[in-house]
Amino acid sequence: MDKNDNGEKITSINEIESNIGIYRFIYNMELAFINYFRQLLKQNGYEDKLWITQSSCDVILKMLRQEYAFLEKAESSSRQQSQKDLVTAFKRYFKHDLKSHYPVLKKRKNTQKFTFRIMNNNNNIRIQKDKNGYYKIKLAKLGLVKFKTSKEYKKLLLKGSNPNDESVKIKHVVVKRVNDKYYAVFNIECIHVPVKIIGPKQQLGIDIGCSKLAVFSNSKEIPNLNLEKETEKIIQYQKMMSHHKKDSNRYKKAKKLYHKWMRKLVNKRNDYYDKITTCIVENACFIAVQNENIIAWKHNKFLSRKLQLNAPRNFMDKIEYKSQWNNIGFVKVSKNFPSTQTCSKCRKINSNVGGIGNLGIRDWICPKCGTHHNRDVNAAINILNNGLEIVGTTMQ
Ligand SMILES: [Zn+2]
Numbered sequence: 001m002d003k004n005d006n007g008e009k010i011t012s013i014n015e016i017e018s019n020i021g022i023y024r025f026i027y028n029m030e031l032a033f034i035n036y037f038r039q040l041l042k043q044n045g046y047e048d049k050l051w052i053t054q055s056s057c058d059v060i061l062k063m064l065r066q067e068y069a070f071l072e073k074a075e076s077s078s079r080q081q082s083q084k085d086l087v088t089a090f091k092r093y094f095k096h097d098l099k100s101h102y103p104v105l106k107k108r109k110n111t112q113k114f115t116f117r118i119m120n121n122n123n124n125i126r127i128q129k130d131k132n133g134y135y136k137i138k139l140a141k142l143g144l145v146k147f148k149t150s151k152e153y154k155k156l157l158l159k160g161s162n163p164n165d166e167s168v169k170i171k172h173v174v175v176k177r178v179n180d181k182y183y184a185v186f187n188i189e190c191i192h193v194p195v196k197i198i199g200p201k202q203q204l205g206i207d208i209g210c211s212k213l214a215v216f217s218n219s220k221e222i223p224n225l226n227l228e229k230e231t232e233k234i235i236q237y238q239k240m241m242s243h244h245k246k247d248s249n250r251y252k253k254a255k256k257l258y259h260k261w262m263r264k265l266v267n268k269r270n271d272y273y274d275k276i277t278t279c280i281v282e283n284a285c286f287i288a289v290q291n292e293n294i295i296a297w298k299h300n301k302f303l304s305r306k307l308q309l310n311a312p313r314n315f316m317d318k319i320e321y322k323s324q325w326n327n328i329g330f331v332k333v334s335k336n337f338p339s340t341q342t343c344s345k346c347r348k349i350n351s352n353v354g355g356i357g358n359l360g361i362r363d364w365i366c367p368k369c370g371t372h373h374n375r376d377v378n379a380a381i382n383i384l385n386n387g388l389e390i391v392g393t394t395m396q
Helices: 013-043 054-067 069-073 076-095 151-161 228-243 249-283 292-298 301-310 312-325 375-395
Strands: 113-119 125-129 135-139 168-178 181-190 202-208 212-216 221-223 284-290 329-333 363-365 372-374
Touching: 013 054, 013 069, 013 076, 013 113, 013 168, 054 069, 054 076, 076 113, 125 151, 125 168, 135 151, 135 168, 151 168, 151 181, 202 249, 202 312, 202 375, 212 312, 212 375, 228 249, 249 284, 249 301, 249 312, 284 312, 284 375, 312 329, 329 375, 372 375
Parallel strands: 202 284, 284 329
Antiparallel strands: 113 168, 125 135, 168 181, 202 212, 212 221, 363 372
């Protein structure tokens, strides 16, 4: 066990791995015990109807802890988590009339992805400076861990680490290993989210598009993130994987790199979406969006690739839950509403403009009132108007 000059414990990957190992050990031992017990029942001619509950597993865990001293090294909440997962697996098995898979032993080989959870009791999970003045995450018994995050999240975590700050609370942390990378996922409760007011708050209609990420009813727009490099690499390694035999060393190497670039892409995109949606919600007092195109796009060969990369659904969900956090009116306009074809001035429907076939038309002139429309801005205005109508009708 490493300690620095201040007597603070510094954790290593080995220790995180040993926690993951203990998780697996408890899961497997309890399962083996249950299996053994079921076999005994069968051999003695009893009906095999053994219900696995939390309390029956508690008894087994207690026995295991007496037998194996090393289990005490693990976090108590991560010990509990392992057991909870086993009980859930059994519940699922029983619920589907025994048709669902019977829980199986967890093998070291099959655990590409692994997690354990530590609950925050008495501020035992926090961010603090080490003796050199660098911020580290303190994970209860595990000690201090180096980490990387964006400035905004660090601020949030620092608030959560301060016991005098009531606005943010760290509830628990999940330590995750995905393809040999370790992540700490914090579950944070914001009691009061202070919203920065940058200008007068606006009612916003948002047209989520393919060529641009979003176009607003106030004619501002947000471009798509440039993911060309990531995409290129992903396709490259995907091809390499298909050319090599499965389980060969080259295949494994390509797979590892494929996952690396996939991870980069997803992280980059999430970060971008998070920043933008926060900014949108901070500046709006009412938001209407339409998810019209998303399903139709899927059947289009060229658009579906773009769709996969840009994940507009993900973007919309972020706006939705952030609106809820900040008590901002949020409406999803029906996908059948012809937002693109309708003239936002006179409401004449111009069917020549809509549909995937006409995506090339960027602007058009209304045949009835002669207004010149930008295709996406016009759609966003219609979405806003329709959203306001929906709220109006439901409020009566
Ligand atoms: Zn018109």
